Amino acid sequence: MDFNAKSIVITGAGAGIGRKTALEMASRGGTLTVGDIDLSKAEAVAGEINGAGGSAIATQADVREYGQVEAMVDAAVSAFGQVDVLVNNAGTGIPKPFVLTDPAEWNFDIGICLFGVMNGCRAVLPHMVERGAGRIVNICSDAGRVGEPNLAAYSAAKAGVVGFTKAIAKEVARSNVLVNCVCFSTIRTELMVGLFEANPDVEAKMIKRYPMRRLGEMEEAANTVMLMCSDYVTFVTGQVLSCNGGYAMVD
Numbered sequence: 001m002d003f004n005a006k007s008i009v010i011t012g013a014g015a016g017i018g019r020k021t022a023l024e025m026a027s028r029g030g031t032l033t034v035g036d037i038d039l040s041k042a043e044a045v046a047g048e049i050n051g052a053g054g055s056a057i058a059t060q061a062d063v064r065e066y067g068q069v070e071a072m073v074d075a076a077v078s079a080f081g082q083v084d085v086l087v088n089n090a091g092t093g094i095p096k097p098f099v100l101t102d103p104a105e106w107n108f109d110i111g112i113c114l115f116g117v118m119n120g121c122r123a124v125l126p127h128m129v130e131r132g133a134g135r136i137v138n139i140c141s142d143a144g145r146v147g148e149p150n151l152a153a154y155s156a157a158k159a160g161v162v163g164f165t166k167a168i169a170k171e172v173a174r175s176n177v178l179v180n181c182v183c184f185s186t187i188r189t190e191l192m193v194g195l196f197e198a199n200p201d202v203e204a205k206m207i208k209r210y211p212m213r214r215l216g217e218m219e220e221a222a223n224t225v226m227l228m229c230s231d232y233v234t235f236v237t238g239q240v241l242s243c244n245g246g247y248a249m250v251d
């Protein structure tokens with residue numbers, strides 16, 4: 001897989017799966033616009049890429065704020081002339097039983113996970129449609145396919161992303177813009193590994209729910225995202241692919 005001369009924008013790319021995907025795509029020739037709510041994290045990732053001989057810029061963008069997302073896309077077009085690929089990766093959820101949550105917490109999860117994806121698509125689609133080419137991968141979760149207790153608003157937001165992806169995939173397919181979802185189950189990001197180190201029982205319990213009897217690695221998550229952004233995939237749109245070790249098997 002190579003991304004030579006491809007301009008790629010990734011949201012929430014300052015850590016975890018987004019960071020890993022940015023580094024992997026850059027090492028395969030892509031030019032990266034690294035977005036994150038935390039500019040210092042985005043700058044660190046862009047610095048890593050540029051230090052290794054790649055090409056990247058950092059932008060501060062809270063995906064809940066349409067103006068900031070639009071500015072991120074504009075920065076990518078100014079720096080690299082176009083946007084070939086957008087990965088709407090930023091996402092998080094507040095883990096709590098639903099009956100203990102309040103509307104502000106639902107707004108938080110839905111704001112990042114669903115409106116963040118809609119903001120990214122709204123900002124980049126006119127550009128991609130005009131060029132008659134583009135790839136969008138919306139990062140989802142198995143929580144949105146089968147539901148995850150204590151993550152109800154997050155599950156709702158991620159399920160919303162699936163419906164939204166299918167709708168816009170139909171709207172822009174004739175312009176050769178492909179829009180798909182990649183879902184994850186638990187991936188061993190820096191954050192998750194920190195949690196498991198503090199509570200070793202938690203990982204052991206989780207693993208029992210996985211047919212492959214292990215959790216996912218960030219490289220595996222990044223590889224799946226890259227596949228859906230790559231030139232190997234040319235006739236696939238509006239689809240949902242889970243990278244999950246068999247955790248949920250959904251038709």
Ligand SMILES: NC(=O)c1ccc[n+]([C@@H]2O[C@H](COP(=O)([O-])OP(=O)(O)OC[C@H]3O[C@@H](n4cnc5c(N)ncnc54)[C@H](O)[C@@H]3O)[C@@H](O)[C@H]2O)c1
Nearest residue numbers: 012014015016017037062063089090091141184185186187
């Ligand atoms: N790690 C998992 O086990 C897992 C499982 C299922 C789905 N996912 C999904 O994968 C994606 C990446 O998750 P991760 O675990 O790598 O995340 P992470 O928490 O490790 O990193 C998220 C990054 O996003 C940034 N961010 C947070 N809020 C933001 C906002 N409003 N706007 C822009 N950036 C913001 C953070 O600063 C951070 O750099 C998310 O959409 C998440 O829902 C992850």
